[in-house]
Amino acid sequence: MNLLVTGGAGYVGSVCATVLLERGHRVVVVDDLSTGNREAVPEGAVFVEADAGQAADEILSGGCGGGPFEGVLHFAARSLVGESVTEPDLYWHGNVVTTLSILDAMRRHSVPRLVFSSTAATYGEPPTVPITEDCPTQPTNPYGASKLAIDHAITSYCKAYGLGATSLRYFNVAGAYRSAGENRVVETHLIPLILQVAMGFRESISVFGSDWETRDGTAVRDYIHVLDLAEAHLLALDASQPGRHGIYNLGSGEGFTVREVIEACRRVTGRPIPAKDAPRRPGDPAVLVASSDRAITELGWSPTHTAIDKIVSDAWEFTQQLGDRAHAARAS
Ligand SMILES: NC(=O)c1ccc[n+]([C@@H]2O[C@H](COP(=O)([O-])OP(=O)(O)OC[C@H]3O[C@@H](n4cnc5c(N)ncnc54)[C@H](O)[C@@H]3O)[C@@H](O)[C@H]2O)c1
Numbered sequence: 001m002n003l004l005v006t007g008g009a010g011y012v013g014s015v016c017a018t019v020l021l022e023r024g025h026r027v028v029v030v031d032d033l034s035t036g037n038r039e040a041v042p043e044g045a046v047f048v049e050a051d052a053g054q055a056a057d058e059i060l061s062g063g064c065g066g067g068p069f070e071g072v073l074h075f076a077a078r079s080l081v082g083e084s085v086t087e088p089d090l091y092w093h094g095n096v097v098t099t100l101s102i103l104d105a106m107r108r109h110s111v112p113r114l115v116f117s118s119t120a121a122t123y124g125e126p127p128t129v130p131i132t133e134d135c136p137t138q139p140t141n142p143y144g145a146s147k148l149a150i151d152h153a154i155t156s157y158c159k160a161y162g163l164g165a166t167s168l169r170y171f172n173v174a175g176a177y178r179s180a181g182e183n184r185v186v187e188t189h190l191i192p193l194i195l196q197v198a199m200g201f202r203e204s205i206s207v208f209g210s211d212w213e214t215r216d217g218t219a220v221r222d223y224i225h226v227l228d229l230a231e232a233h234l235l236a237l238d239a240s241q242p243g244r245h246g247i248y249n250l251g252s253g254e255g256f257t258v259r260e261v262i263e264a265c266r267r268v269t270g271r272p273i274p275a276k277d278a279p280r281r282p283g284d285p286a287v288l289v290a291s292s293d294r295a296i297t298e299l300g301w302s303p304t305h306t307a308i309d310k311i312v313s314d315a316w317e318f319t320q321q322l323g324d325r326a327h328a329a330r331a332s
């Protein structure tokens with residue numbers, strides 16, 4: 001297919017673009033490099049440096065050659081829980097307004113398929129765990145609220161205009177694939193930060209909250225390998241049907257506390273990794289663990305890299321390969 005990938009210079013978008021190219025698709029990446037890296041865009045993709053909302057109309061009109069577009073995979077977003085609490089304007093404009101522009105451009109140019117990066121953060125504090133797609137959506141931060149608003153917009157565009165769309169609600173994405181992994185200009189995610197400590201770029205990892213009602217007092221998350229996630233995007237493209245909006249949770253189905261993740265990183269890297277307790281981070285829920293049964297049954301998804309040590313060891317291999325080219329190395 002001829003596909004537009006927004007945010008393809010970022011972590012998840014660059015891994016998915018790599019896999020799409022490997023499977024023979026044609027890929028145009030649009031990214032404003034606000035958090036991504038030019039060098040993360042895989043070879044073989046056409047790259048447009050621009051705001052996705054502003055450039056979508058021109059790109060989808062055929063401005064980059066290659067014939068009509070058959071789908072959009074929309075990864076570009078602001079996606080940090082803590083930042084969304086202190087700077088919500090970035091999330092309502094950068095996520096909701098940008099996506100509406102993309103949806104309108106898709107409609108104008110009759111692009112039939114959308115795969116959207118939604119999130120576990122749409123659920124907020126779930127009443128039951130694991131979280132199914134039928135759980136109430138009550139986001140605890142503006143990031144989750146902005147993604148939920150987009151999911152609602154997509155549903156109405158599917159019903160009214162015949163778009164075929166899939167929202168994939170990722171839980172915590174981690175790991176790496178080939179030369180694609182986490183190397184953000186400003187890193188806030190747990191696993192890459194712990195590995196920066198292992199590399200000697202940081203002195204210690206802060207544990208945000210040790211008084212949650214969990215088995216060791218630290219927050220629980222469900223870590224999903226980025227390659228399993230990429231496979232789900234391919235399945236979603238294939239399953240797309242005009243007028244239908246499918247919503248699927250994607251996780252490994254097992255929750256790990258922050259302390260357990262630090263322990264896994266110590267095991268995999270063989271390095272001591274000092275940790276220190278810190279206050280809770282505003283907007284964080286205590287526990288997020290997925291039920292991915294719907295994706296398994298309806299999309300035929302079958303995650304294979306679910307062990308936490310495998311996820312960490314792929315991320316560690318990538319971090320070591322990156323070495324001094326990491327943003328963290330330049331900053332330290
Ligand atoms: N990483 C996770 O654990 C996780 C979990 C759930 C959902 N998600 C969602 O997955 C998507 C990708 O996340 P990621 O971790 O790869 O983030 P990332 O920050 O690494 O990548 C986002 C990319 O989008 C680009 N971008 C942002 N706004 C843009 C705009 N308006 N126009 C063009 N480019 C823009 C950035 O420069 C960056 O390259 C996001 O939508 C995020 O909300 C991520």
Ligand SMILES: O=c1ccn([C@@H]2O[C@H](COP(=O)(O)OP(=O)(O)O[C@H]3O[C@H](CO)[C@@H](O)[C@H](O)[C@H]3O)[C@@H](O)[C@H]2O)c(=O)[nH]1
Nearest residue numbers: 079081119120121171172188189190206207208219258281
């Ligand atoms: O230095 C750190 C960084 C994080 N954490 C904790 O580790 C857990 C995971 O945090 P992080 O890696 O920042 O991810 P989340 O905030 O859980 O959010 C990710 O996962 C969500 C889905 O669950 C996505 O929606 C978001 O885009 C994505 O950033 C949380 O409990 C954090 O409080 C720490 O204790 N110390």
